[in-house]
Amino acid sequence: MSGFKLAIDGPAGSGKSTISALIAKKLNWTHIDTGAMYRAVTLKALELKVDLNDESSYRFLETTNIHYDFDRIFIDDRDVTQAIRSEGVTNNVSLVSSFPYVRRKLVDLQKQAANYGNIVMDGRDIGTVVLPDANVKVFLTANVEERAKRRYKENIKKGKDQHISKVIEDIVVRDQKDSTRKESPLRKADDAIIMDTTYLTIDEVVEKIIELTDKKE
Numbered sequence: 001m002s003g004f005k006l007a008i009d010g011p012a013g014s015g016k017s018t019i020s021a022l023i024a025k026k027l028n029w030t031h032i033d034t035g036a037m038y039r040a041v042t043l044k045a046l047e048l049k050v051d052l053n054d055e056s057s058y059r060f061l062e063t064t065n066i067h068y069d070f071d072r073i074f075i076d077d078r079d080v081t082q083a084i085r086s087e088g089v090t091n092n093v094s095l096v097s098s099f100p101y102v103r104r105k106l107v108d109l110q111k112q113a114a115n116y117g118n119i120v121m122d123g124r125d126i127g128t129v130v131l132p133d134a135n136v137k138v139f140l141t142a143n144v145e146e147r148a149k150r151r152y153k154e155n156i157k158k159g160k161d162q163h164i165s166k167v168i169e170d171i172v173v174r175d176q177k178d179s180t181r182k183e184s185p186l187r188k189a190d191d192a193i194i195m196d197t198t199y200l201t202i203d204e205v206v207e208k209i210i211e212l213t214d215k216k217e
């Protein structure tokens with residue numbers, strides 16, 4: 001049964017995954033963090049030590065199972081939820097996700113996941129490519145300083161003390177790569193609602209998005 005589809009896109013650090021997870025919990029919907037899936041492919045490629053610049057390196061996806069379930073991500077049943085947040089993965093994920101072969105594989109999985117029940121899916125191309133028929137599309141933004149501040153605080157909690165200027169630089173570089181790649185770049189869908197979260201709390205954003213879904217139901 002096909003249910004309600006909520007698509008949430010936005011740049012790095014805009015709060016997409018946190019907000020999507022909270023909405024899914026409140027509404028008892030399925031949540032898929034597609035960024036975690038691209039990160040899992042990157043982790044596997046790094047572990048296999050393949051040439052990251054060669055699209056044919058990613059053929060391992062023919063026999064690898066990438067699976068997102070209840071806010072945990074698995075590679076062949078191995079829980080890699082922590083491992084995909086490493087610096088090595090973050091620095092290479094934009095390159096890995098720029099290959100059409102990788103995108104095709106993951107987009108197929110994401111489309112399949114959306115076929116059953118109500119879903120909130122977050123990423124960069126959900127409203128434009130993965131779920132162009134979504135019932136509600138939201139494009140989250142926040143100024144880069146605020147996004148970096150959020151990421152910095154998350155890092156501190158995890159025991160990683162990286163200077164804020166480096167966090168800003170990483171975000172700017174990743175956004176630049178994600179929005180200029182040829183294959184499904186980060187872009188607001190024409191029918192998406194822009195929500196600037198710079199001055200909003202997480203709970204306020206969650207409430208606003210749930211209101212939008214209520215109106216459409």
Ligand code: C5P
Nearest residue numbers: 034035036038093094097123124125178
């Ligand atoms: O959301 P997160 O920052 O974890 O995503 C990691 C990376 O995965 C992004 O910087 C982008 O390169 C890639 N990505 C993508 N398409 C998506 C989701 C993520 O290309 N739908």
